[in-house]
Amino acid sequence: MMVAAALLACARAAAPQARSAFTGPGSFAGKTALVTGAASGIGLRCAQRLAERGARVVGVVSRESRVRAFKEHVGDGHPCVVADLSQVADVRRAAAEAGDVDALVNAAGVGAMASFLDVETDAFDQCVAVNCRAPLVLSQCVARNMIARGVPGAVVRGANQPSERL
Numbered sequence: 001m002m003v004a005a006a007l008l009a010c011a012r013a014a015a016p017q018a019r020s021a022f023t024g025p026g027s028f029a030g031k032t033a034l035v036t037g038a039a040s041g042i043g044l045r046c047a048q049r050l051a052e053r054g055a056r057v058v059g060v061v062s063r064e065s066r067v068r069a070f071k072e073h074v075g076d077g078h079p080c081v082v083a084d085l086s087q088v089a090d091v092r093r094a095a096a097e098a099g100d101v102d103a104l105v106n107a108a109g110v111g112a113m114a115s116f117l118d119v120e121t122d123a124f125d126q127c128v129a130v131n132c133r134a135p136l137v138l139s140q141c142v143a144r145n146m147i148a149r150g151v152p153g154a155v156v157r158g159a160n161q162p163s164e165r166l
Helices: 002-014 016-021 041-052 064-074 088-098 121-149
Strands: 032-036 056-061 080-082 103-106 154-157
Touching (some): 032 088, 032 121, 103 121, 121 154
Parallel strands (some): 032 056, 032 103
């Protein structure tokens, strides 16, 4: 329940004028939400809550084997895009396949699970590509589409990173 409350609060804070665009308190009926990291964790919970509130949820998952988890938990009626978010072309393709989006939840993320002194540069580059560049590019694509359509919307960025003391 806290995820849904936080999501709605973020949506309202990001776009206060969007309140009238939704059909009622907490309702996303007739709206499309694009959710990255939609097969597990925070992304999955957001996708579930948005679907429960009437949104057409387009999930973005990292590999084909994750589509099943998304469909089982969110529903067969919601499309799912497989995309490598470390690749800009895949990020743009995911935005294009989602179509007209009213709400974007950037919940996908990866971490370099090594001590600070052992993090490899390739792992670091992967983290930056997925955790920083992908949300930037995807948010730009979605925002440009919203502006072109002249509609309000919301972009939410979630993050969770484990830490370790040295």
